[in-house]
Amino acid sequence: MATSLSPSSTPLSPIQLSVLQRKRSSNLFAVAGIFSIAIALMTLIALVLQLFIQGFPKLNWQFLTSFADPEASLAGVLAALVGSCLVMLVTAATAVPVGIGAGLYLEEYIARNKFSALIEINVTNLAGVPSIVYGLLALGLFKYYFNLGESILTAGLTLALLVLPVVIVATREAIRAIPSSLREAAYAMGASKSQMVFDHLLPYAFGNILTGVIIGLSRAIGETAPLVTIGALTFIAFLPDSPIQSGFPFISFEWLKAPFTVLPIQMFNWVSRPEPEFQVNAAAAGIVLLSLTLMMNSIAIYLRYRIQKNLKW
Numbered sequence: 001m002a003t004s005l006s007p008s009s010t011p012l013s014p015i016q017l018s019v020l021q022r023k024r025s026s027n028l029f030a031v032a033g034i035f036s037i038a039i040a041l042m043t044l045i046a047l048v049l050q051l052f053i054q055g056f057p058k059l060n061w062q063f064l065t066s067f068a069d070p071e072a073s074l075a076g077v078l079a080a081l082v083g084s085c086l087v088m089l090v091t092a093a094t095a096v097p098v099g100i101g102a103g104l105y106l107e108e109y110i111a112r113n114k115f116s117a118l119i120e121i122n123v124t125n126l127a128g129v130p131s132i133v134y135g136l137l138a139l140g141l142f143k144y145y146f147n148l149g150e151s152i153l154t155a156g157l158t159l160a161l162l163v164l165p166v167v168i169v170a171t172r173e174a175i176r177a178i179p180s181s182l183r184e185a186a187y188a189m190g191a192s193k194s195q196m197v198f199d200h201l202l203p204y205a206f207g208n209i210l211t212g213v214i215i216g217l218s219r220a221i222g223e224t225a226p227l228v229t230i231g232a233l234t235f236i237a238f239l240p241d242s243p244i245q246s247g248f249p250f251i252s253f254e255w256l257k258a259p260f261t262v263l264p265i266q267m268f269n270w271v272s273r274p275e276p277e278f279q280v281n282a283a284a285a286g287i288v289l290l291s292l293t294l295m296m297n298s299i300a301i302y303l304r305y306r307i308q309k310n311l312k313w
Contacts, residue, residue: 054280055283055285059284063281063284068261072277077263077284087159088159091217095164103175106172123168136229138158153256159220162219167209170215171205174209178204207304221263
């Protein structure tokens with residue numbers, strides 16, 4: 001009487017062995033990825049918790065509305081907070097429209113040749129250039145050549161140079177992700193090139209473009225090296241002129257010429273001092289900087305959500 005082999009004793013074919021080995025490798029890679037993410041998250045959470053534990057008791061209205069002071073108990077972040085907001089305003093107003101326009105041109109309008117390929121390679125490489133290089137470039141270009149001085153305008157344009165390649169690359173990738181059928185449908189309805197780009201292509205890509213803008217501005221708000229290079233102050237006890245005036249024309253741009261400091265520089269100044277009270281001040285300023293970054297990103301994420309929601313409907 002013949003005996004049948006059990007399924008467990010059936011030899012596996014080479015293809016089945018290869019599939020089994022690939023599944024095991026995939027599972028090991030997934031475990032390693034989860035383990036790496038867990039380590040990164042735990043490290044980040046530990047650092048943020050330490051920052052809040054050390055600096056949160058210092059956070060009060062007096063700290064937010066006081067200028068820098070040699071006495072740690074009297075020092076605040078008002079000038080640095082206002083300076084960060086104004087510098088980022090100039091950065092966003094410069095880098096976002098210029099970066100989106102450059103990305104549109106490189107992706108939709110420029111002729112495909114060796115010159116355009118050279119431009120694309122350089123733009124991609126500029127996204128990874130160290131920030132101190134942009135500081136040296138801005139020092140010669142904005143401060144000495146255009147005589148803009150050590151001003152908020154110089155700082156904003158410097159950080160705009162830093163953010164610009166990131167916005168350009170994000171814009172190009174967002175436009176490239178739009179299906180070609182959208183372009184063909186727009187042309188089939190009789191739309192011109194500009195109508196197809198601005199009425200159809202750009203609205204659908206704008207949500208992903210904002211993702212690149214968020215990344216770029218988040219990097220810029222924490223930069224210190226390029227601003228130190230162009231001459232940012234480490235101690236400042238006054239605010240720039242108000243952009244709103246009581247008389248005609250009611251708007252002033254004199255604040256663009258004012259000296260400045262920003263939160264990262266103020267934190268660096270306090271951390272470099274030996275007194276432990278200044279270390280607490282630096283931690284509190286770090287919480288303010290983190291909150292400002294999250295607030296700025298939240299606004300961009302909300303705009304992205306609204307745009308995508310309107311497109312769906």
